[in-house]
Amino acid sequence: MSAPSCSVGIEQPHGRAHGRLRAGVPRLREEQIVIESRETGVRPEVSALRDRPRAEVLIIGGGINGIATFRELALQGVDVALVERGDFVSGASSASSHMVHGGIRYLENGELRLVQEAVLERNRLIRNAPHYVKPLQTTIPIFKTFSGVLTAPFRLLVTHGRGRPRERGALLIKLGLLVYDTFSRAGGRVPRHRFHGARRSLTELPRLNRSVRYTASYYDASMHDPERLALDVLADGSAAGGERARAANYLAAIGLHDGRVRLRDEAAGEEFAFEADIVVNASGPWTDLTNAALGAPTSYMGGTKGSHIVLDHPELHAATAGREIFFENSDGRIVLIYPLKGRVMIGTTDIDADPREPQRCTDEEIDYFVQLAGHVFPSIRIDRSQIVYTFSGIRPLPRHDDTAPGFVSRDYRIVPGWIGRVRVLSLVGGKWTTFRALAEHLGDETLRLLGRRRRVSTRNTPIGGGAGYPRDAAGRALWIARHRGDHDPELAGALLDRYGTRAAEVLRALPASPRELPRLPGHSAEEFAHLARTEHVLHLDDLLLRRTSVAFVGGLSVAALEEAAEAVAEALGWDGERVREEVERAAAILRDAHRVELGRPGAAPL
């Protein structure tokens, strides 16, 4: 990507009717969207940035790390702006294995700091975001006793992570879990690990390969809705900062001219310049490309691609007994089989990748997953006709030269620099799990440069619908009784599961008898319209892929897409032509990026 020419002016007059607009409100009001999009084509979140084109901090990148830094700074009273060129959480943050984990495997790389921080953050997330992050029992089937015991310390002490990965044996896994338990003790939120021999292992998981010698079971955590969790963090940041915390999606940073970052509204096509004391480059795998676009190329990154497949396979689902099965291939690569939303997710790969290219799950990756899942559960037939969804992304890892992809450090660092007279902090790396700690570090560094002091810590701050989330069945029944209003308790419970305590807002937006969408059971037209009005939805795919899980669970048809588009059309000011375009766009994205062929089971051909 080269630095674009910066000759386009921004200060064109716009006949807008947005004197009423309040920038940075946590949720957008329906009338704002309709007025702005009908009269000018410019979204209110974009005009809020364009009309006051300055902030203390501009964050480029609306993945979880940019969003968490936005919340962190907003809470400290910093005037902060966030721009994301696509939809929020559509980059690496939408491609994760949905695990909030210490990363037991990183012990082998000697990344003790990272593992300890990740375990602490995992425990905090279970407490602060209980609506989306839950303890997850993870079981490792082990087929060898000793393998890896010698190679792992050798890798750690002598080759510093380089060399060929090998399957780990029982002894090494036991040692790792003992260390892991020690780290977990501080927060004390999950039980300790257990080790079982073959007989007990096969009693608990009878469909497991009968040549298993041991199983090790320990607890990490799952985040079943990463995109919604990130949107909650974003909404909290906006609510905390009000007009001093502005965020817009589909707004790309495309260059730097005269000390100001040029932004392009990907919806309306308009460009304008934005000034900030500090620019935070949180572009994930695209960090080098963003620096190049700003005029200062870097080579910090060396991301690796990972893919997942999602199967509608009740037999395999039952075989996991609700656990994540964390399995190691003989070449040391990790495969996980994970029951999620009534489906089974299998991942992942670790392949060097070019962030300029779109990523998707290849036939080879599918064959690899099917073959390995078949090795773990040999009596269960698994084939590609059961695939309902696939997804891929690039991990924002540091450049790793000759280190094998699976062993590249998952730790992060913040690289300070200048581009002309603009101070830039580039983020290199950063897992989902550690987003809060990373944002705290990045926030502290930013505050130091601004000469400001920290006001509050986010360590114990509840996230979004995790605030006041009921902890047990009695609390849940009470919450439903208090908030259901005229609605069916079952609906209130389903929305509580979906949105945490933010379900109260959704319930208030629904009529007593919402209109259930026949082809999208469990969802109503009014619920979709509410999401469209309040959660920065620009395209139909934003709704299908990131505001809800309807794409993930599969089974979509053209008619279902039309139903969803019609449900949000009024809220977003779409006419018949726009509905048609949005259905086509969503169908193309589902086919090309996720291998979903509407109305047909199985992975679509490439």
Ligand SMILES: Cc1cc2nc3c(=O)[nH]c(=O)nc-3n(C[C@H](O)[C@H](O)[C@H](O)COP(=O)(O)OP(=O)(O)OC[C@H]3O[C@@H](n4cnc5c(N)ncnc54)[C@H](O)[C@@H]3O)c2cc1C
């Ligand atoms: C296959 C896979 C599995 C993973 N599994 C896990 C896991 O189980 N647990 C875990 O903790 N972590 C996991 N990770 C890692 C984790 O998902 C990422 O490290 C994390 O999401 C990175 O977030 P980010 O905000 O830094 O980057 P991203 O989410 O990529 O966000 C960067 C954003 O910047 C935007 N952007 C780029 N250029 C510009 C520009 N010029 N202007 C405006 N915006 C721009 C992009 O569109 C993108 O949305 C996994 C990653 C992958 C790929």
